[in-house]
Amino acid sequence: MTDMPTPQPIPRKGSLLVQDARTVKRNRAEARFKMYGIIAISMGLLMLLILLTTIIGRGTSAFQQTFVSLNVPLLAEKLDKKGNRDIEDIKKVSTFGYAPLLQAGFEQKVADLGIATDLKPKDMANLLSKDAAATLRDFVLANPDQIGETVVFEFLAQSRVDGYLKGRVTRDSIENDKNISAAQLDLVDALVADGTLAKKFNISFITGADASDARPEAAGIGVAMMGSLAMMLVVLALALPIGVAASIYLEEFAPKNWITDVIEVNIANLAAVPSIVFGILGLAVFINYMHLPNSAPLVGGLVLTLMTLPTIIISTRASLKAVPPSIRDAALGVGASKMQSVFHHVLPLAAPGILTGTIIGLAQALGETAPLLLIGMVGFIASNPPETIAEGLLSPNSAMPAQIYEWAKRADPAFYERAWGGIIILLVFLITMNAIAVLLRRRFERRW
Amino acid sequence: MRDNSLPERDVDTKTVKIAARDVQVYYGDNHAIKDVNVDIEDKTVTAFIGPSGCGKSTFLRCINRMNDTIDICRVEGDIRIDGEDIYDRAVDPVQLRAKVGMVFQKPNPFPKSIYDNVAYGPRIHGLARNKAELDDIVERALKRGAIWNEVKDRLHAPGTGLSGGQQQRLCIARAVATEPEVLLMDEPCSALDPIATAQVEELIDELRQSYSVVIVTHSMQQAARVSQRTAFFHLGNLVEFGDTDKIFTQPEDPRTESYITGRIG
Numbered sequence: 001m002t003d004m005p006t007p008q009p010i011p012r013k014g015s016l017l018v019q020d021a022r023t024v025k026r027n028r029a030e031a032r033f034k035m036y037g038i039i040a041i042s043m044g045l046l047m048l049l050i051l052l053t054t055i056i057g058r059g060t061s062a063f064q065q066t067f068v069s070l071n072v073p074l075l076a077e078k079l080d081k082k083g084n085r086d087i088e089d090i091k092k093v094s095t096f097g098y099a100p101l102l103q104a105g106f107e108q109k110v111a112d113l114g115i116a117t118d119l120k121p122k123d124m125a126n127l128l129s130k131d132a133a134a135t136l137r138d139f140v141l142a143n144p145d146q147i148g149e150t151v152v153f154e155f156l157a158q159s160r161v162d163g164y165l166k167g168r169v170t171r172d173s174i175e176n177d178k179n180i181s182a183a184q185l186d187l188v189d190a191l192v193a194d195g196t197l198a199k200k201f202n203i204s205f206i207t208g209a210d211a212s213d214a215r216p217e218a219a220g221i222g223v224a225m226m227g228s229l230a231m232m233l234v235v236l237a238l239a240l241p242i243g244v245a246a247s248i249y250l251e252e253f254a255p256k257n258w259i260t261d262v263i264e265v266n267i268a269n270l271a272a273v274p275s276i277v278f279g280i281l282g283l284a285v286f287i288n289y290m291h292l293p294n295s296a297p298l299v300g301g302l303v304l305t306l307m308t309l310p311t312i313i314i315s316t317r318a319s320l321k322a323v324p325p326s327i328r329d330a331a332l333g334v335g336a337s338k339m340q341s342v343f344h345h346v347l348p349l350a351a352p353g354i355l356t357g358t359i360i361g362l363a364q365a366l367g368e369t370a371p372l373l374l375i376g377m378v379g380f381i382a383s384n385p386p387e388t389i390a391e392g393l394l395s396p397n398s399a400m401p402a403q404i405y406e407w408a409k410r411a412d413p414a415f416y417e418r419a420w421g422g423i424i425i426l427l428v429f430l431i432t433m434n435a436i437a438v439l440l441r442r443r444f445e446r447r448w
Numbered sequence: 449m450r451d452n453s454l455p456e457r458d459v460d461t462k463t464v465k466i467a468a469r470d471v472q473v474y475y476g477d478n479h480a481i482k483d484v485n486v487d488i489e490d491k492t493v494t495a496f497i498g499p500s501g502c503g504k505s506t507f508l509r510c511i512n513r514m515n516d517t518i519d520i521c522r523v524e525g526d527i528r529i530d531g532e533d534i535y536d537r538a539v540d541p542v543q544l545r546a547k548v549g550m551v552f553q554k555p556n557p558f559p560k561s562i563y564d565n566v567a568y569g570p571r572i573h574g575l576a577r578n579k580a581e582l583d584d585i586v587e588r589a590l591k592r593g594a595i596w597n598e599v600k601d602r603l604h605a606p607g608t609g610l611s612g613g614q615q616q617r618l619c620i621a622r623a624v625a626t627e628p629e630v631l632l633m634d635e636p637c638s639a640l641d642p643i644a645t646a647q648v649e650e651l652i653d654e655l656r657q658s659y660s661v662v663i664v665t666h667s668m669q670q671a672a673r674v675s676q677r678t679a680f681f682h683l684g685n686l687v688e689f690g691d692t693d694k695i696f697t698q699p700e701d702p703r704t705e706s707y708i709t710g711r712i713g
Contacts, residue, residue: 256519326556330619332514334569334626335546344568345558 055423062421065202065217066157066165068128068191072105072136073150079140080147090144095133098140099125102132102155115190119183127184127197129156131211131218157197159216159414161188165199168413205421210382210403216414219407221422223385227297227377227397228366228429230386234301234393235308235365240358242305243312250313251320252342271310278307279371287375295376295396303375304365311364315357319350352444359437363430369401378402400426465490465630465660466511471525473506473515480506484525484686486679488630493652493661495671495692498681499707504664507681508632511662512548513541529630546573549628553635555615557607557622562599565607565618566590569626585625593621594651613644620651624659631655633663637670649674668708672696680704 014020019027078101082089103121110117110124117124125132132155140147156162160180163169165188174180191197208220254260282303286292292299323346331341372378377398386392398406400422407419466488473481481503488494496504506515513534515521527534534544546569557565566586569575576582586603590596595617599610607618616636623631633652637645652674655661665671671678672692679689680701688695688704699705 324556326552326554327558328517329514329550329552330556330558330622331568332517332545333512333550333552334572334622335542336568336572337542340572344572349559 055420055427058417059420059422059424061166062205062417062424063202064166064199065205066162066197067154067200068157068197069152069154070102070105070109070128070196071150071152072101073108074140074147075101075104076148080144085144085147087141087144090141090147093137095137098133098136101136102128105153109196110187113190113194113196115187117183117187117190119187123181123184124187126180127157127161127188129158129217130215131156154200156215156217159412161197162199162217163414164188165192165197166417168417205418206425207385209384210380210398210406212380212382213410213412216410216412216418219415219418221400221403221418221425223381223383224398224400224403224422225425226385226392227300228399228401230297230389230392230397231301231304231399232362232366233389234298235304235362236358238302238305239308239312239361243309243358244316244354246309247313247316247320248342248347251317252346253338267310267313271314274370275307275368276370276374278303279374281306282371283374293394293396295379295381295398296394297377297397297399298393299375300372300377300399301393303371304368307368307371308361308365311361312354312358315360316350316354319353319357320346322353323349352441355440355444356437359433359440363433363437366429366433367401367426369399369405372399372402378405380406400429463490464488465529466662467526467528467531468507468510469526469528471507471510471523471527473503473510473524474522475518476520480684481510482684486686486689488660488662489677490660491656491658492677493656493663493675494677494679495675496662496664496679496681497666497668497671497707498687500666502681503684504679504681505634508634508662508664511630511632512545512550514545514550516541546626547628548630548632549623549626551616551619551623551631551633551636554639555612555619557610557615557618559606559608561604562590562607562610562618563603566622566625569622573626575626589621589625590618592624592655593617594647594654595621611644613640613647616640616644616648617651620648620655624655629659631659631661633661635664635666638666645670668696680707682707 076083078097079093080086080090103125106124106128107121132153135155136153139151139153157165158179160169160174160177161184164180164185169180171182171185174182174185188197204218204222205220206225207222208218209223210220211218250260250263282299286299286302287294292302327345327349328341331345332338336344369378376396379398379402381396381398383396386395386397404419404422404426407415407422410416464487466486468484468486468488471481471484472479484507496508498504509515510523510527511529511534515523523535529544529548533539558568560568563586566589567576567582570582570585576585587596587600590599595614598614599605599618607615610618616639620631620633620636636652637648640648649670652661652663656676663671663674675692677690678692678695680687680695680699680703682703688699688701690700695704696708699708
């Protein structure tokens with residue numbers, strides 16, 4: 001026993017109530033580190049906010065389009081000269097032949113409203129989109145019995161008029177513009193005051209096909225969306241079973257030797273390979289060697305499958321690894337075979353992780369543009385919406401990100417707005433997919 | 449409370465269920481089990497005791513070839529169950545494991561219902577022809593696992609929701625549901641509290657009526673309480689094997705004596 005000189009000993013290493021120099025220093029370092037973290041996160045959030053406000057601010061206008069409502073007389077002497085209502089004869093009138101009807105309709109409208117203008121009917125009809133004649137012809141061919149009547153139509157206005165209503169085009173900016181004149185803008189103002197010309201929600205931006213440089217107002221992302229969906233179908237149908245089967249084999253059955261080690265390292269490396277390399281591979285193998293059609297979503301889907309596989313394999317292996325070995329032991333212990341233990345016990349427990357990985361992989365593939373460049377899916381591809389699944393897979397098409405890129409590089413600022421609008425749609429898809437991934441994980445995650 | 453002496457029962461020590469001859473186990477270059485010779489009798493509880501890392505669990509896992517799942521593990525020698533070499537090329541380990549059930553150190557019920565936990569083995573081995581038979585098997589197994597009364601009203605509740613002791617008894621019920629002939633238990637009570645341990649020990653003594661039970665344990669008291677025969681392992685060697693009473697009262701080998709008196713281990 002040692003002697004205790006006083007009942008209340010003086011602390012040998014200084015008081016606990018006073019922080020020593022080292023502690024002060026350590027605490028400061030910790031506070032600094034926390035501050036850096038907060039700064040980094042706030043910078044990130046700020047950038048995200050800027051990104052979102054920019055996208056929404058510039059893109060929402062793409063969902064609205066200026067329409068002109070007109071009463072167009074479907075004159076029989078122009079459309080059906082023989083008067084026998086034979087559809088083959090009516091088809092002989094090209095879109096060009098419908099222009100006079102539009103001019104007549106516009107002239108009538110202006111006269112009815114009592115607007116004083118020096119413009120010729122041709123210049124008035126110029127306010128309409130170049131798409132208007134085609135819209136009219138499609139209607140007549142679909143309803144030949146309407147010939148001779150006067151029908152109310154909502155036509156797209158041309159992009160300068162649309163830009164004028166959206167503030168993109170001003171009277172100053174059109175001084176050297178041969179597409180529109182100040183007198184035409186006067187007419188536009190008068191028509192807006194009357195309500196003939198108005199901005200409306202434009203569903204055909206979401207459902208329609210791309211349009212040529214001369215008529216940005218008619219361009220839509222719908223067909224590209226179908227292309228993206230067809231590709232996702234291919235990716236899901238191929239990458240999920242192949243990826244999951246490969247990971248189960250590698251994780252549960254394959255012997256651990258140098259061959260599997262090499263395969264493992266290479267899968268990890270493949271996940272980091274630039275996606276354009278997969279595009280070159282797709283071009284060489286699927287198009288040049290296997291002679292699959294150019295620009296087809298099937299080929300795009302195959303390329304994206306190659307790109308997505310490593311992601312799916314890595315996440316599947318991780319979730320298989322996360323299943324505790326005691327479950328495998330338990331299954332083997334009651335006499336289950338290796339395969340029974342994997343399929344009855346391990347796989348169901350790993351399923352939420354596998355699904356999450358797959359959806360993240362799909363989302364990644366959905367946003368991919370570079371590999372599509374090489375197989376001809378980036379470019380002006382204005383096809384009709386595919387009618388069958390086979391057509392959707394094999395006929396030339398684009399994809400959403402490719403369509404956005406295509407619009408962004410065109411000269412007319414009206415396409416620029418559509419590029420932003422397309423980004424909004426793409427983001428909605430991606431956020432939905434990620435939300436599904438989070439929900440699945442929450443819903444099916446099991447604890448043990 | 450319960451006393452430590454169990455009522456003496458007649459022990460049929462004539463039939464040898466498991467015979468091991470010159471068993472060697474290697475983990476890579478590490479020689480984990482050296483020259484083990486042991487005869488494990490039917491309807492007997494045999495305890496394996498010894499300090500950590502002495503190879504008792506490794507040897508236990510040889511008996512139902514669970515070591516096959518470890519790539520670097522190599523087993524040499526001869527282990528025979530009813531005279532049949534279980535390491536013969538013709539033996540399918542899956543069939544073997546249906547015959548030799550196992551209960552693990554940590555309770556590991558499947559994250560499924562209590563019913564499905566027990567029914568899984570009979571299902572994959574095709575032991576029941578219809579739902580009624582399966583219900584019967586499950587009930588019998590749960591009764592044997594001494595857990596029926598606690599779970600009969602919630603057979604479809606998840607097995608992972610039970611307490612640790614209940615989970616372990618569920619695992620025992622799961623193991624006996626496939627009607628094995630040998631039951632291996634790898635420290636079945638190490639994760640349990642004393643009350644649950646007592647329940648499981650009582651259960652082991654019940655199970656002795658029908659099975660040859662081999663139990664690995666760290667607790668010498670437990671070995672003394674539940675087993676009729678005891679094997680002492682040390683550094684991969686089987687040092688001594690004999691009647692439990694004798695091992696604990698008059699050990700022949702000085703190492704056994706040191707271990708049971710607490711000087712090594």
